[in-house]
Amino acid sequence: MSVPSAAPEKNPQGTVKLVNVWKSFREGRDQILKGVNIDFPVGQLTYILGSSGAGKSVTLKHVLGLLRPDKGNVFVGGKDMATISGKELKEHRKLFGMLFQNSALFDDMSVFENVAFPLREHTKYTEAEITDRVVKALDLLGMNRLSHDKLPNEISGGMKKRVALARAIIREPSILLYDEPTTGLDPVTRTTVDDLIDTLKRELHLTSIVISHDIPSALLLADQIAFLHAGEIVFWGKPHEFRKATHPIIRSFLEAEGRTVTALTQDGGV
16 A cells, blocks of 8 residues: 655645544544555545444544544645644535435435535526536436436435435535445445446546445445554455455455355345
8 A cells, every 4th residue: 555655745636645644532542543544546436444443434534624633644635634724624625525324315405406505505606507517417327307306205215325426426526425325225225326336436537435334335346445443454455355355354354245145145035
């Protein structure tokens, strides 16, 4: 894994790098991150895997600037999120699009209005420009135009993910973040979400970061995989390299996944 030694002088907006990031809570009694170094390739899709409590969500919050490291640096678009001022941080967050685990749609807004919301709140586009952008985003993600006036409770789980992703990309971010995008989904919806992630990867070429427990999706979609264990990166590499990793925690994850697939096959479930 490439580890930057200093802040890059000229970074494209899609650059994300963590340099020797340490983070603890409860006055140091709970050490969550222990010198994490990750250099996310610009325009590629990286999965951060690991068990619950390994530090995945804490890592993502550092990238967003919601947390600041006890030690180390978090460079996003050439700026250090560890030292950036509050006003500048708000402006800098325009670089991000975010898919939340539960989609986080507004229940009282239609599909169209949910996607248009960030444009109405944060831009000066005309109504015609907003309509054009929203329709294009929903078309990209396969949303039937007849569904644009529906409320979230009137559409399926897979369609909700489409809407949430359209909202995440509507302001043309440089970095797209996914928080456990397939957790708790049925197999059909999970496949739909995988297809959506793959579509955005191919069409937009954003720097994309997924935190997940979903090994099959990571092996299918990722350009590279980082595996967090006890606050440290114990693996960084390509999916085919991950399959052959010898670290005991990774082996246990892969073997557990293999046992699940075998059991489903024997039971006629797949």
